[in-house]
Amino acid sequence: MRTITLRPLRAFEVSVEAETISPSRFASLTLGQIRTQEVFMGNWKMKLADLFKVEGDEPLATPEETTIVLEGDFSKVKRIGEGMGAGTLEVRGNVGMRAGSGMKGGLMMIRGNADDWLGREMSGGKIVVEENAGNYIGSGYRGEKYGMRGGEIEIGGSAGAYLGEHMCAGTIRVKGDTGDFPGAVNQGGTIFIGGDTYLPGAEMTKGSIMVRGKATMLPSYQKAEVVTLEGIQYQKYVGDLVENGKGELYVATNSA
C-alpha cells in the first residue's frame, strides 16, 4: 500500500483546480513527478509543489494500492479525484466543488464538509461525507440530461438543493435534511433522506426516493398503498404524473 499526503502551504484566496489529485493519476508517478503536476490557481498555471507539501511513499503501486491523504483545508480546491477509477482518497477536512465528479471506482472519504456538485455524473465507486454537502450532489452538470449513473454517495449531515438531479442509477443516502427538489428529473436510482425535505421527485420518471422526515409534496403525485419497511410505516406515492412517471416516493407516515 502506497500512501501520499498533501498539505496546503497556505490558505487559498483564489480557487485551485486540481483534477490531477487522484489515485488513478498518482499511481504511476514518482513523488518528483507528482510535485511537478500542473494545477491552475485562478488563471495562473502552477505546479502542485508550489501550493502543497507532497510527502509519502516513493515506490510505485497500482491505483488500487494507492491512498492519497489530504490534510488541512481543501475547501477552495476544486475537482479533486475527478474521474478516479480505483484507490482511496481521504480528505481530513473540507473539500471544494466538484470533488469526485465523473468518478468510476474507488473510495473517497471526506471527514469534513463537501461543496456543490460532489460526485456529479459519477458512474461507480463510493463517496462518504461525514458532515454536510452542498447543492447538486450526484447530479448532471448544467444542461446535461443524465446525472449519476452508478456508485454510492453517503452524507452524514444534510445536503443542499437538487440532490441527485437527472440521476439514472446508483444510491445516495443523506442522514439529515435536504434542500429543495431532491431527485428532480430522476430516471432511476435510489435516494434515502433521513430528515425533512421539500418537493421531492419533480418530473421523476423512474427510480425511488424514501423520506423518513417530513416532506412537502408536489400535487402531481398519486397516493398508493401504505407499506412497512424496516418497521417504519411509509405512505407510497407514484409519479411524477406531469411526466407520466413511474417513480416511487415513500414518505414516513409518523412524521406527516
Added chain:
Amino acid sequence: MIIRGGIVYDPANGIFGEEIDLCIDRGRIVEDAKGEEIDAHDLLVMAGGVDAHSHIAGAKVNAGRIMRPDDARLGMEQATAVCRPSTGYTVPNCYAIGYRYAHLGYTTAFEAATPILESRHTHEELEEIPIIDKGALTLFGSNWEVMQCVRENDLKKLAAYVAWGLRASKGYGVKIVNPGGGEAWGFGANVKGIYDPVPNFDVTPAEIMKSLAQVNESLRLPHSIHVHFNNLGKPGNYTTAIESLDLFKDIKPSRMRQVVHVAHMQFSAYGGTSWKDFKSEAPAIADYFNKNHFCTMDIGQILFGSATTMTADAPLEYGNAHLLHTKWSNHDIELEESSGVVPLVYLRKNPVNAIQWAIGMELALLTKDPWNVILTTDHPNGSPFVNYPEVVSLLMSKVKRQEELSNIHELASKRTTLTGIEREMDWCDIAIMTRAAPAKILGLEDKGHLGVGADADVAVYDLRPEEVDPSTQHDLVKKALAVAKYTIKGGVLASRDGEIMAAPVGRTFWVDASVAKEDEERMMEDLKEKFDRYYSIKLSNYMVQDAYVPNPVVIKAGALPVEEVAP
C-alpha cells in the same frame, strides 16, 4: 506567395487534377508572384471551401448556446498565442467557428437566416468570427409588409421593401422559411399547403414565394431566392416541394444562375403518410433536378450523433420538441418571423433517422449534375459542419456507405434506393459541390475558383489524389479533409496541419439594391404605420448602422443606375 506542384482541382476553370503552381499577390491569384513558397508537390489543391447554408451567427445560434451548456463542454480548447479559447461542438462560440472552418480548408460561410430585427446581433457575431468571409441571408417569407405588398399585388413596392430590408439588415439575399407559417404561428396556427391562405393575411405561400422570386430577379440580386419549403420535416412532403418548385418554372433569371435555391432538400424529400410508413422520395426529387435546371439545392445531410436544430420554422420546432420530449426554445420576432431551437441526437438504430441519413446520400448521388446539388449538413441541424469530411468520404465510397448501411436500422435499406446506387464521386465532383457550385449559386464571382483575379483562398490537403483510391481508402480521405495541410485565406496562411497560424479578419458581403424613389416612398408610408402601431422599436433605431459591418464588401444591384438609390 507561390504554391508549388499541387494537383489542382478547379472545375470552374476546367482544371481537373493538373499539376499547377499557384501564384498569390495582395490577396489575389495572379499570373506571377515572388516571395514565400509553399511545397504542395503531389498534394490535393482546391479553392477555399464555400458553405452556402450554415447557421453560424445570430439570435437563434446564441439561444442554442444558452440552452446547451452541455454542448459547450464538448469542444473546449485553450487559447494560444494566436487563438482565443474555443467551446462547443454543435453550437461553437464565434472564434471556434472561424478556426474550425479554416481547419477544414473552408474560407467562406453564409449565415442562412436572419430576421431584419435581429440583424445587428447577427453582424456582431459575424464580426467576431475570425478568418472566413461571410454574409447573412435576410428572412422575408413571413414578413407583414411582404405579405401586404403581395396581397395588393404591388411588386414594385415589394421590390422597394426587399431592397430596403437588405440595406436595413446589411443582408446578402432573400431567404424564405416556411412562407406565411412564421406569422401564422404568431396566432398559434401554421400553413398546410402552398395554396392554403395564411390565416389573417389573405395570401398564400405560393403567392409569397412567386412574388419574392420575381422581385429578386427584377432587382438583379447576386443570389436567387433561398427557400425552406412549407411542410418541411413531415412525411409525404415531397409533393409540397415539387408543387413549390413548379411555381418558378417560368421566371427568367436576371443573372447566370438558378432562380431558386432549395435549402436542406433532405428535409423536404419525404414520402409516406406518417412516421410509420415513412420513406424516401429522393429519386423523384433528384429526377426533377435532372430535368429542370432553374433550381439548385443543398442536401442538408444528417449524420448520427448530436445536433442542435434551429430554424425560423417555429411550428416545426414545436412539433420536434413534443415528439422528442426535449428542451425547446421558441421566439417571436414581431412582424417578421418566429423561430425555434431544439437539441437532438440522431440515432443509428432509429428507423426515421436512418432513412433521413440515406435520403441525403440519395439526393447527392442521384442528381447527375454536381453544379445543382451542394454539400451542407445545414449546420447544426443535421450535424455540425466539422463533419463535412465524413459526408465527402461517404459520397466517394460505396464501400463506406454499405458499411454504414449494415450498422444502421434495416429500414434505411428497404425504404430508400441507396443500396442500389453504384455512383462514387470523384475529386472533381467534390470540388464542385464544396466550392465551385456554392460560390456560383451565391453569385460570388471571386470565390470557389482559382483563376487569375480570384480571391487567394486556397486549401491544400495532405492527400495524394493520384495514389489514394477514395473508394477503398475512405478513412484517408476523411482524415485528410478534416485537417487541411495549408489553408490560405486572402493570401495569408491561416491554418497549417490543424494549427491556426494567423487569424485575419474576414469580410462581410452585403447587397445594396437600388429602386425607384417613388416606390420607396410608397413603401415607407406603409412602414411608418407599422412601426407606429406595432413594432416595439422606432424606425430610426431599426437599421443596422455601418459601424456594425466594419469590413464590408458591398455588391450593387437593382434595376436602376446606382445614383438613384434612395438615401
